[in-house]
Amino acid sequence: MKSSVIVFPGSNCDRDIAVALEKMQFKNQMVWHKETTLPKSDLIVIPGGFSYGDYLRSGAIAGKSLIIEEVIKAANSGCFILGICNGFQILTETGLLKGTLLRNKNLKFINRDVNIKVINNSSKFTSKYKLGQVLKINIAHNEGNYFTDDKHLKELKRENLIAFKYCDEKGKISEDSNPNGAIENIAGILNAKKNILGMMPHPERMIDKLVSNTDGLNLFSSLLN
Amino acid sequence: MKFSVTVTLKKDVLDPQGKVVQNTLLNLGMDNLKSIRQGKFFEIEIDEKDEEVAKKRINEMCQKLLANLIIEDYKINKL
Numbered sequence: 557m558k559s560s561v562i563v564f565p566g567s568n569c570d571r572d573i574a575v576a577l578e579k580m581q582f583k584n585q586m587v588w589h590k591e592t593t594l595p596k597s598d599l600i601v602i603p604g605g606f607s608y609g610d611y612l613r614s615g616a617i618a619g620k621s622l623i624i625e626e627v628i629k630a631a632n633s634g635c636f637i638l639g640i641c642n643g644f645q646i647l648t649e650t651g652l653l654k655g656t657l658l659r660n661k662n663l664k665f666i667n668r669d670v671n672i673k674v675i676n677n678s679s680k681f682t683s684k685y686k687l688g689q690v691l692k693i694n695i696a697h698n699e700g701n702y703f704t705d706d707k708h709l710k711e712l713k714r715e716n717l718i719a720f721k722y723c724d725e726k727g728k729i730s731e732d733s734n735p736n737g738a739i740e741n742i743a744g745i746l747n748a749k750k751n752i753l754g755m756m757p758h759p760e761r762m763i764d765k766l767v768s769n770t771d772g773l774n775l776f777s778s779l780l781n
Numbered sequence: 782m783k784f785s786v787t788v789t790l791k792k793d794v795l796d797p798q799g800k801v802v803q804n805t806l807l808n809l810g811m812d813n814l815k816s817i818r819q820g821k822f823f824e825i826e827i828d829e830k831d832e833e834v835a836k837k838r839i840n841e842m843c844q845k846l847l848a849n850l851i852i853e854d855y856k857i858n859k860l
Contacts, residue, residue, distance in 0.1 A: 613849055620846060649849070656851045663797050703794070703852060737795075 569604035602643030619649030644754035655704030661737025684774035693757035702738040720744040789820035
């Protein structure tokens, strides 16, 4: 499977995701944001970081960059797109995913491992997880407070487009287990066609027992399936 | 021609930064303060003589980039 990682000025998780993809035997290429063509890819990843220093709004400037036009075209023709952290913010700014990421409710940058629950395990990104499985994944963000309108929230629930929700270690979803104030504890969502996943937690940081755990591996192996 | 654009969070969107600024001012003794919403301000110069055309262009800028219409409102004023 071929993957491409888009690199913007200020991306800082691009190497991590490349290591994760290569570990899972993806044939990966890094693509600088000024490129106007994308290599043939089955998966495009928009990595975490602080593209353009979060100027204007997180992801706003990257969301209008040249390469994004190509990413939108690829997404519309069915290519899998994964946006992690700043990548999720960029995907909402392009309109590929609905809603937006607001400043964390407590106004603090949060960097810690949190529990998330698998809400949808029928997508191409999550099929290797068990439904309701609790994962421990790192988050590191200042704007992770997912917000969307009522109409879209209903659609997310009706169409089973919520991939992950923040929970406690037993899987209980409550305000206490919500790190950033995200609506209904949402940590990751899919688009209507389920070929795009945006998530705030960092699965690429959870691929090696030596430094963390391996809860992120199944996301990549699901894609290989 | 010069315009100003102010971008603010919509009424029903929580504004934690505005809230903190409000609380700090209350602590400083501004006890008749009712509410504060924080926003962004842009000063835009445009090379255009027709005011209507210029306003239309500024509107386009707001819609395409300056505001995120899901959570923000904007106001355009001629300077």
